[in-house]
Amino acid sequence: MKTLLVAAVALVDADGRVLLAQRPPGKSMAGLWEFPGGKVHEGETPEAALVRELKEELGIDTAESCLAPFAFASHGYEAFHLLMPLFVCRVWKGTPQPLEGQQLAWVRPNRMGDYPMPPADIPLVALLRDLL
Numbered sequence: 001m002k003t004l005l006v007a008a009v010a011l012v013d014a015d016g017r018v019l020l021a022q023r024p025p026g027k028s029m030a031g032l033w034e035f036p037g038g039k040v041h042e043g044e045t046p047e048a049a050l051v052r053e054l055k056e057e058l059g060i061d062t063a064e065s066c067l068a069p070f071a072f073a074s075h076g077y078e079a080f081h082l083l084m085p086l087f088v089c090r091v092w093k094g095t096p097q098p099l100e101g102q103q104l105a106w107v108r109p110n111r112m113g114d115y116p117m118p119p120a121d122i123p124l125v126a127l128l129r130d131l132l
């Protein structure tokens with residue numbers, strides 16, 4: 001089974017809300033809410049992948065130094081094993097915009113239960129609730 005490395009980030013605003021993005025129709029797990037991020041390319045670090053993805057998906061600028069390692073998900077999906085480091089970021093430039101047609105929502109960790117997420121993410125939500 002292939003291990004897929006995906007980097008994800010909890011963008012946290014001044015009110016302690018976290019940005020979730022809804023996976024668009026046509027993609028795997030469409031309709032579920034996830035942390036922004038994506039696959040780490042060959043030869044790329046997770047931090048560099050996130051800086052790139054945040055620009056592409058949301059139009060915001062972040063520095064690698066603003067990404068604090070927080071936790072990781074390790075989850076067996078049918079087709080691959082997902083290894084997903086989750087970073088926390090509280091500092092960025094710009095306002096997140098849905099540049100890829102995705103829905104965005106700022107959600108308090110204790111309300112994340114209202115937003116169906118991929119199974120890999122469930123343990124991460126509990127950890128965020130403790131942090132924020």
Ligand SMILES: Nc1nc2c([nH]c(=O)n2[C@H]2C[C@H](O)[C@@H](COP(=O)(O)OP(=O)(O)OP(=O)(O)O)O2)c(=O)[nH]1
Binds near residue numbers: 034037038118119121
């Ligand atoms: N970005 C992100 N991906 C997640 C989360 N939880 C989770 O299981 N994933 C999975 C979904 C995808 O299989 C993979 C991320 O792939 P991607 O977002 O870069 O690429 P993609 O939508 O084209 O994925 P796919 O349709 O090819 O499966 O990680 C999460 O919180 N954030």
